[in-house]
Amino acid sequence: MLGDRERPSRIRAEQQRALVHEIRHEAYAYAPFWKERLDQAGVSPASVHGVDDLARLPLTELDEVEDPASLVLRPDGASIRRRGDRGLALRLGIARLFGRVAALNERMLEPIYKPIHWLVQAGLPVGYSAEDLERLAELGRRWLEAAGLRRGDVLVGLVPPGPNLGFWELAEGTRRSGVSSLLLSPVPSIEDVAGLRPTVLAGRPVDLANLLEAAAEAGVHLDSLHTLLAVGEPLEDGVRDRLEFRGDGAAVLSAWAPPGVKSLWAECRGGQGGLHTSPAVELLEVVDPLTGAGVAPGEEGEVVWSSIGWRGTVMLRLRTDVYATLEEGRCPACGRTTPRIVPTSPLPALAAALSAVLDREERVSLWQIELRTVEGEDELIVFLAPVAGADLVDVLDELDNRLSVTQFVVLDRSELDDRLVDHGDARVVDLR
Ligand SMILES: [Zn+2]
Incomplete structure (x- = not known):
């Protein structure tokens, strides 16, 4: 070994x-x-x-693909x-x-x-060949195995059927692993779900949370349930809390992938130490979102994705807009050493990248970055004061093209001085 x-x-x-x-x-x-x-x-x-x-x-963004x-x-x-x-x-x-x-x-x-089968991700058709589909089935089988599913399980799936990765990897994965599954649409009543005596529920995170809350309200118990698979989109902390609260001890495991990525990243049972990736079919890098240069091991940055061995649609260095660290050591839960993505909020990584650029920018005399949450959405506002006579239009254009800043606010030097005084001279103000 x-x-x-x-x-x-x-x-x-x-x-x-x-x-x-x-x-x-x-x-x-x-x-x-x-x-x-x-x-x-x-x-x-x-x-x-x-x-x-x-x-x-070069790094590539999906919307550069015409x-x-x-x-x-x-x-x-x-x-x-x-x-x-x-x-x-x-x-x-x-x-x-x-x-x-x-x-x-x-x-x-x-x-x-x-390509004999197409999935659509963020409006982009992604082609899979016959061999790709076999591979997706095998990756799906491994996902369900690492989630602790066994052949005797009964899985009720509520992922909306359609050309989306979550639905197909679930369908192919259950077939390959021999788990009984019933993939339903639209989301049925809680009485109907309970009647099927599922041991596993798979669905979009919010759909699962709503279903379990309806169950609690109606006094319906899902006695056999031991696993909740939150599929297809990132699992927000608030939704995870709702699932854990209503899931009555069932393991809550997330599985999703950003658009363009051809198989799901998935948490293993017992581990909230990140999403396992599959090194045989993908290569991940973490880069500084602004410069595109690789960050030091364990540092936070934007995940960049390259496909390995997939046919049909292939990707090289696709920017995913996912901010994360990459863990390459052994997973404390399952013992596997496949690299794990640990998503972080994009804001600290963006703020750090921006700070470095603004410090070097001669046309900017003073700057301050503010992170805040508005109606549940994270926002990043950049306040700038130009040096006397400088035009910031080019600077703003450049930054805007490369980073998802919510808003730029250009102020007079004195106004920005006042803001800095108000915040104890902090250049990055985190109000979240
Ligand atoms: Zn693991």
């Missing part, structure tokens, strides 16, 4: 090999978006040798010969010799590459 220290590095080495193949012989070779992106950035795929080279690839079809791997004879995998190019050459190209397409290329 490998020690704690060796295991993550072994995972890293395997990821490194997979990522290099992914960039050189898949994304660059077969998906026009990534070829264009790397060419524009002046990155030759042959010069990518490892995870450390990843930082040379044509979602351009993210999909579509190998053809020419692209396979020119840039594809050598083994595949050889097989294609042999197939050509014997007039078997159609058979090769149908039996080999299509199951691997052809």
